[in-house]
Amino acid sequence: MHVWIIADFQVLHKALAELVTSLGFTAHTEDAPEVEVALAYLARSTPPYPLPAAKPTLALFSGSDDEVVRLLQRGYRGCLGPNDPLSRLKLALEALRRGEIWAGRELLTRTLGTLAAPHLTGREQEVLGLLSGGLSNRAIAERLDISERTVKAHVSNLFDKHGVMNRTELVMQVLA
Numbered sequence: 001m002h003v004w005i006i007a008d009f010q011v012l013h014k015a016l017a018e019l020v021t022s023l024g025f026t027a028h029t030e031d032a033p034e035v036e037v038a039l040a041y042l043a044r045s046t047p048p049y050p051l052p053a054a055k056p057t058l059a060l061f062s063g064s065d066d067e068v069v070r071l072l073q074r075g076y077r078g079c080l081g082p083n084d085p086l087s088r089l090k091l092a093l094e095a096l097r098r099g100e101i102w103a104g105r106e107l108l109t110r111t112l113g114t115l116a117a118p119h120l121t122g123r124e125q126e127v128l129g130l131l132s133g134g135l136s137n138r139a140i141a142e143r144l145d146i147s148e149r150t151v152k153a154h155v156s157n158l159f160d161k162h163g164v165m166n167r168t169e170l171v172m173q174v175l176a
Contacts, residue, residue, distance in 0.1 A: 001025045001097055002032070004055060006040040016041065016060075017071065023090045042071075049176070052076045056096040062140045065107050078102025120159035127154040132171050 003020045005027050007013040016039060017027035028035050031053065038053035041060045046062040049071055061068065068079045077096050080088060088099075092102040101108065120128065123144075130140045136168040137155065155167070164170045 001092065002028060002034045003035050003093060004031050004035045004053060006038055006053060006057075008041070019086075019089070023068060023093075025093065037077075037093055039078075039093065049074055056099070057068055058092050058096055058147040060104060068103060068107060072101065074170060084087075084123045088111065120158070120161065124154050124158055124161075128158055128170075128174065131158075131167060132154065132174055 003025050005016045007016055013029070016134065017029070018081055020027040020039065023101065035055055038055045038057040039060065040050075040057050047070065052075045054091075058078040058080065059071055059076045059077070061071060061079050062082045063071075071079055076094075078092050078101055079091055080102075082125045095102045105139070126144060127140055130143060136139075137145065137148050137151045141144075151166065156171055159165065160172055162173055164173060
């Protein structure tokens with residue numbers, strides 16, 4: 001398996017690459033076509049968290065269960081904490097390669113309902129991005145070359161899909 005190592009500290013980057021190699025995998029210092037999963041060390045234990053790589057990403061992270069849930073909601077596919085045994089790293093990376101989520105069973109059981117992000121159409125994603133940038137319905141309509149009424153329909157759908165009542169709640173939920 002090919003693993004992309006993501007870490008800000010060069011010494012940590014090198015150590016993780018050596019560790020991944022010792023597990024029988026091929027470590028990469030950047031994304032490449034053959035890379036199947038990413039392993040990211042997150043120095044921050046509080047939001048805002050960086051977005052995960054475009055590949056299934058396992059976070060090495062020290063935080064509470066609620067913070068792990070936020071990482072999973074943000075798009076990470078798994079998380080290992082500081083007290084997890086080394087043997088779990090190989091299992092976790094292999095699970096991500098199979099398309100699975102890696103987290104403690106108790107955490108997944110307790111929070112499975114919160115992990116399901118609503119399915120958004122491409123246009124709803126565009127509207128959400130512009131809305132999150134603070135644009136008005138009129139400005140969004142002009143930017144996307146659609147009517148203001150269509151923007152209102154998309155915003156209403158976004159409210160329904162995210163279970164919120166207004167733009168502020170929507171943006172806060174998306175950025176959480």
